[in-house]
Amino acid sequence: MSMPTPLRVLHEGRWFPAEEVAKGAAYELFADERLPGFLPNPRPGARHRFRRFVHATDVLAATGIEVHHPAEQPLRMPVSRSLDWAGLHRLSQQPAAASELLAAIRSSAAVRRGTRMMKVLSPRQLLACLHGWLPSGFCYREYDVAHLRTPADLGVLRGDGADPGDVVFALRWRAVDARDYTVPSADTHPGLVDMPPRDRIGPPIIGSGFAPADRHLIPEFVTADLADLPLTANASLLAYTADGTEVTLYTYLAEQHTWTRMWGPQWRDLLAGVTGNFPGDQEYFPVPPGITRFVGTYRGRLYDAIADPPDDFRLAAKVRAARYPVESVARRTVYAHWRGVRCTVVRNEAGWLRVRPCHPDAEAIEQLGAQCVERGVYEAWAPAAEVVDAREVDVEYPLDLGHSAGP
Structure with missing residues (x-):
């Protein structure tokens, strides 16, 4: 043979x-x-x-060997004598570019069910993920950034604008539905595009739908309403070293609500800068229940659910025999108004709510006294008694019900 x-x-x-x-x-x-x-x-x-x-x-x-054809659709650019790839890059870096051609090219990069998404993290955000922080704000398709493997290349995608140093971290998960993501353009997020420098951290939001980068053309996404998204099964926390090595640090076990350690002692130095007392030898990090979560129905009753896209949506149960396929599934998010501004609620602690404006602009963040916690994301603590119209909103996801729901 x-x-x-x-x-x-x-x-x-x-x-x-x-x-x-x-x-x-x-x-x-x-x-x-x-x-x-x-x-x-x-x-x-x-x-x-x-x-x-x-x-x-x-x-x-x-x-040579059989070559895989990526499931994701690349950017598609019409052939033109007047616009080459370098010209497209220049156009993508212009503030709030209103070109119909650019918008058509940007729309060719789409999220589908099962698309692997990535968010580049600071050391502080890595630690926050291990203690229950959920993906939100600016993120990218892995397909569009798979060739960026060094801190120098990936550092531009960090939300704090800090020097990435010798290692950069990332969160990777799979999308459940395209409706969870929007393109950060001058039309969808004018407040972010016009945000004055004193009120933001990290690189500016251009408004073209592309990340600010001097060499690469990287389509950006933001989570819908800048809301938290529940973690999907088998999400990963990663590290990228100066020589381009990808290291899987932790994997999320959805049934146990736990991050489990995957890295060995040879990678101990990667986490030295996370915090002075980081528990590097800890094998498991239990994740507290989040306000935003997946819910699903089974035999007419509502339960917490687990999403393992593209095809597996089941009841949240530690016992394998009870992990029945759900009949419907949704993302449950808490919305509210505070001081006239529509927000999502991301935490609830002792009579105070941590709120995040859905469409921040300079006026809204001044009215709320909100602080920029990362690029494009603003939060504030609100007395629960002052928050009005708080309610749980379920974003329903269409499912293929061709399978049998349970025994």
Whole structure:
């Protein structure tokens, strides 16, 4: 039986040995000499001394073993003599660009059920995730950032604008439905685009739907109403090192509401800067129940649910025999008004509510006395007695009910 032919890809006029990254969203190229853009290969005993990560759309051809076709749709740009890729990048970096062509190109990057999403984290946010912080605000499709593997490349996506240093962290989860995400444009979030520098942290929101970046074209998303999203099963907390290595630090066990440690002692130094007393040897981090959660119906009754997209939606139960498929599923989020501003409620503590404006602008954050906690996200503590019209809102997700719900 013949051995499969190793994968080789054509990039910038030259063929390289390669491996797929993120299910075909990017490629890891190998070389025996240090070429432009290549870094030392950190793998012990590696056949090739140097490597580089490139996006799948930058590869002109691939041969060898069966190549995966990414499930996500790339940006689509019409052929034009007047607008090349460099011109498109320049247009994407213009404040609140109103080009119909740019909007059409941006709309070609869409979220579907099962899309792997990513949010780049600061060390403080990594620790907050382990203690119950949920994804919200600005995020990205893994497909669009799979080739960004070093802190220098990923640091631009951090929400605090700080120097990423030698390691950058990220949260990865899978989308349940496209309605949980919107494009941060001048039309959908004018208040964020016009926010004065004194009232924001991190890079400005351009309003074109693309992240501010000097080399890359990265479509941005924000969670709908800037609300929290419940964690999906098997979400991951990751670290990226200066040599481009991806390390899975923790994996989320949805039935146990727990983050479980995946990293070994060789990666201990990655977490040295998280906090002075970070419990690095702790195997499990129990996550307290969140205000925002998945709920589902089974035989006409409502229960907490677990989402494991694209196909698995079930009752939240530690016993495997009780994990029946739900008949319907929704994201339950608490909305309220405080001082005339519509907000989501993200925490409830001893008569105080932590509220987050759904569409912040300079007037709203001044009225609430809200603070910018990360790029585009503002929060304030409100006395529960002053908050009005608080109610739970269920965002229903359509399900394929072709399966049997339970025994």
